[in-house]
Amino acid sequence: MSTVILLLITGLGLGALYFLVASGLSLIYGLMGVLNFAHGSFLTLGAFAGWELARRTGADNWLSFVASVLLGAVVGAVFAALTELLLIRRLYERHIEQVLVTVGLALSSVALFDGIWGTDPVYVSGPSWMGGTTDVFGASIPNNRFVLILAAVLVLLGIVLFLKYTRFGLIIRAGVENRSMVTALGIDVRRAFTVVFAIGGAAAGIGGVLAASYYGYVSSSIGGSLLIFAFIVTVIGGLGSLSGAAIAAALVAVLQQFANFYLGGTGDFVVVLLLAVVLLVRPSGLLGSKA
Amino acid sequence: MTRVRSFLSQPLVKWGLAGILVAFLAIVPMLAIDIPGVFPGPTYTPGTLQLLAFSMLIASLALSYHLIFGVAGLLSFGHALYFAIGAYGLGITLRHFGLELLPAIVVTFVAGLFVAAAVGALSLRVTGISFAMVTLAFAQAGSVLVRKNPGKLTGGDEGLALDTTHVPDFFIGVLQTKNLYWLCLGVLVLVFLVTSWFERSRAGHVVAATRENELRVRVIGIRPYFVKLLTFVIGGVLATLVGMAYLLLQSSATQKLVSADFTLTLLVIVVLGGVGYRWGAVIGGIVYTFLDQRLTAFASSDAVSGLPDILRVPLSQPLFILGTLFILVVLFLPGGIAGVGARLSRSRMRADEPRTVLEELT
Amino acid sequence: MTDNQPVLAAEHLSLQIGGARILDDVSLSVSAGEMLGVIGPNGAGKTTLFNLISGVIAPTSGTIRLDGRDVTNEQIHARARAGLGRTFQTSSLFNGLSALENVRLAAQVELGGSLSILRFPHRGDRATSVALERLDEVGLAHHADTDAGVLSHGDKRKLEIAMLLATDPKVILLDEPMAGVASGDVPGLVEVIRGLHKGAGRTVLMVEHHIEVILGLVDTVAVMHHGQVLAHDTPDAVMANPAVQNAYLGDVA
């Protein structure tokens, strides 16, 4: 019993991490209609920034932890906004090139991080409570999993409210379909794009700092390794659907945990299988609108 | 109507030039051309021949991907799988089944055919991003399989070395690199011919039409599924073929071949060369390989290590240079290298603009 | 003119999407060589009817017969092979291919072997010459090498017709062929349509809001409204029907 609970809650923790990456990915997909391969780099840079701050301010107090999460968000947002301004924006309505430019950015940014911070992982620690455990029905759950879940819920709520109570939600959905018509309605679609990119980047940055605390290290590759699962989650959930991504993130991660544990380490296999089955049965994903 | 006439005459000229080029490439091992900084040594040296041979294999692989991505507009994220089947398949049949080289090649080819047909048949039931993801899923499954090393067949992260018992001597050893070079040249020519053949055939035109507008294809009375499957399978088995040549050239297969990154590399190559252009895939493959392999030498050269930090740190990372270069190409050279060539010579192969095959994914 | 066996028949077709009844028990039959005009207000279900007949959408219930054969469960391409051709309300073309290639692809299907990997399309072959003829018929010969995607709106409409001609179908569904065609080009296109009907004895169903065009061409008119067939009769009778006047024509005519 306690094992099941352990698997379930740690699975949700991992799912929360997937969601933090997938949320921005899904948002940006909703925005530019393409998968952003550089999203992992937003996350990685956020993680490095958070680590640099924590390192300088003493890693083990809560204040510096919260500050590094915020810094991670800001850095992720700035990186994403710059990406949009300098690269994506120039490729006006050329989706294929937009995807490709993010592929190039992913390649070069990871190499640059390697050059700056080295290829060895840097190990991080946080407030000591985070490294402790809490007993839930006999299972010792690492505390930072709760922080992850909380952060994911907050980010989900934040983005949902933002889309609901601002015009951005509409602009994004319309802009994907026909960007020039949106401008022809008198809307500065470029600014909307930058804002949304920045929000996606911020979510990734938060994800980065929390991922560092979850993995216990930062390296240039943490973004990339999470990205593939974030893709899977985004697609299973239905492209562009945030709540779909949230459900899929939880589903994928929990399933992965159980399969890893009970089915001889076949977690990845099962996830990939799930992806194939979902798409073959429901090509638009769980909550995706039919194309 | 100018195109009507050029339609007939142009191919003759083109094929003639291509023939001369192949003939020239064939005698390269006899020549002593040296381009410092590009080649590690004169062209008759094994190091340079190896590099050339390797780049021709990557070009062939890119061509096979061009068929699927550029011609059929199918964004497959799992193309590396068929290449890996070639390399690992041949490695396993030689080492563990103890087959002779020729039967081993046939068995591996059939395996590639079978897997491509099965995966294609399933994944072509969906389109766009879903298709990309289903193909990725199958490739990931392959990757997990290779890494899990079932029955110690694949060697896991230690890789699988070529068992040379049944490989003829003229393929073994650095001194024989020129034979391997000719093998790779042969593979490139073969793949190019098959690709051109297919693209020019009626089926090839139907595939191109399907890429443009699938519903319309149905309405004129064609079921697009089979042509797409046909293209996917041809692309797949060509990749398997290239994978086998790869094993002979490199003498070992590692799990990198099955990685999603590797397919992404193919995408990069095809774009670098120019989506939709056959020559683009070839040139992209060659340029990419040279950059990839030679930038490593550049990045660790004294010229770089003497620079101030702000330049040295990025420049000492080959992937940084490659990625940046790629971004620049995408930003400033729409249509890739072949696109520039086509614009300069004003001879359009299909369209002036790069293919917007990803558009359908939106 | 309608007492021989119908070449195309829709029997009790209904389509329901979500809560909306988009087609409601539509029955309509067309006999060989007949030209039927389908008119009705926007949203009446005309395009939907064409989509059901051509197989783009499956009906919720009902049967579609082509030459007396039930084709309800056949796929789009199978119906096309059986001689059903159509155009789209918004032009649907192979945008990246030249106008000639667009038509040639259609001609190849008709001539057979279109999926062959052993045959290469070239300027001298049958398909190409047929395609060039068709382009000429609709007045697009000068655009043979233009990519379909960059043709102007009106030219795209013409290209659609040329493709249709090339597949040589028995039964043709035309969805607003005149929409967006310059007034000056309308008569020419009317002649093309007349030729493809009278000249070749094909059966034609045509949705069109240019009521004059309809009246000048068709044998019978079906009026659709709210997913139902309101009337199916000769043009004169239909025009005199007050219900039609109210629902469709308003005070214009």
Add this chain to the structure above:
Amino acid sequence: GCAPTEQANPGADLAPVKVAIITSTTGPLAGYGAEYTQGFKAGLDYATDGTGKVDGRALDISYVDDAGDADKAVSAAKDAIGGGTQIIAGTASSGIALAVAEQAAQNKILYISGPAAADAITGVNEYTFRSGRQTMQDVATAGTFVGDLAGKKVLVFAQDTAFGQGNVAGVTAVLGAKGATVTGELVPEDATEFTPFAQKVSDANPDMVFVAWAGATTGAMWQALSQQGIFEKFPVVTGLGDIASFGAYGEASEKISFLNHYFGGAAGTDIEKTMITYLDKNGEKADLFTPDGFVAAQMIVHAIKEGGGDDVAKMIKSLEGWSFDSVKGKLTIRAEDHALLQPMFQAKLKASGDTYVPELIKIVDADTVAPPVTK
């Protein structure tokens, strides 16, 4: 060239001997590559008495980056061999090492693999040697932490990779032979959540846990073991990594019993001091794989001295069975399978300010941890 003659400087008028060092300077294993290369230079300096020449004959050494990619390594090897190189050394990746070893065999040249740990490299062919330790030696060292193994339960906690599987196989072979019951708990390579597996370890209740882990997830794995209270319950043994990885052990640092290939200052030999002095001059530090480079240089110099630098068969002969003093103490190249017999260390980590420093517990002699002969 002419045959060497009995002169003071017999090699002075011969062409330099070409040597290619193929290892990572970029990519995921760049850190190991740097340690190796530094050690190599120190070793070369030592073995040639600072002349860089062997019996007066110059060495033409090229350093090539493999970027962690087997294709690049193979290309580099072919390029080198094609250019007349008959001696290649290096690489920390087992996959690359095996690929280069294959090239060595096909082309009949001498290859001395670097820090790559795979047991498969030992005895893979007659042309391949190694300058580092292999998994079996790690495992055997772990065994020395438990006095009498008979009837003891040993659990191997490892990743489900060739490296991890090799460790399970190694422990089963080495410690199993001494009477221990060995079980493996293999964690999927891509897993990121280790808590449930840590709990499995706890439930298994072994007498000793042997952890074989590589890569970045190490930190998370140790944290999971700490959180599930493993250290309070059982002795835990693992290999001590390089300095960059000391941060990974976290809370557990002082509770783990480390087996160790090498850390700066572990051996206390004179040669080690020479090496450290050399490294100091360049502002470098002795680390886990520095001796591997050092040993490679010694082996190359020896092979050239005895075998002349041009005759591969002679060079191989000269290395087989050779015993010599090196950084870690006395090393022997076993003639049968080219295993490098060497002493290993037991160590622990001690907190020192913000960081940890390793401390030697004991030196385990080479024979105790010699791997079984590969056939």
Add this chain to the structure above:
Amino acid sequence: MSDPILSVRGLSARIAGQQVVEDVTFDVPATGVTALLGRNGVGKTSTIKGVLGLIERRGEVTFRAGGSAVRLDRLRTHRIVQLGIGYVPEDREVFSKLTVAENLRLAERSSDPRREFVAELFPDLVARSNQLAGTLSGGQQQMLSLGRALINTNTLLLVDEPTKGLAPIIVSEVAAALAEAAKTVPVLLVEQNLQVVRQLATDSIVIEGGRVVHTGPAAQLLDDEDMIRRFLGVHGETTGAGATA
């Protein structure tokens, strides 16, 4: 006569590097409906898109409203539209994955949109306000597209073939709506339906091969069989066929 609301001087426009409009010069008077006419592919749509900055353009475009003159060729599209220019595109361009209501909401530029006006004009849209615009029939989409422009109070309307594909009854409604709108707002109208042109237009501009070949009062053009034949290719007896629908 007062100043024109829109002056176009030497406008050239390019699509994908290809010149589609060349040196076009014309004025749109501050009142009434100006018809922009010409055969298929002559560049009517491109002219309008050029004015709006939706395609690459060169030349002078001056917009006069409220006493000041603004150079539109120096502004980006959204700024131009914010000056009070409503646009009804040729291919409807409704956002197919947004509902009808969302399409309209997105189009609202002011705090007090004319929702009732649009609702009265097109009751069908109200009934379908929660339907995805992509599932609307062609004609319904055209209404939505018009609704998006008319929901704002504009100072100029650019309307590209608004009656294409509409049932006759709707055509007359749309024409009436445009006539109503034209009482307060000047309109630049592209239209193939000559009857609608006759009913609405006060002035006319004819384009051929990317250039303006005729300007003048609409009535003058429409009454001149010769000019109609020359510019629009319409022969006397078929004028009706094209025009009635």
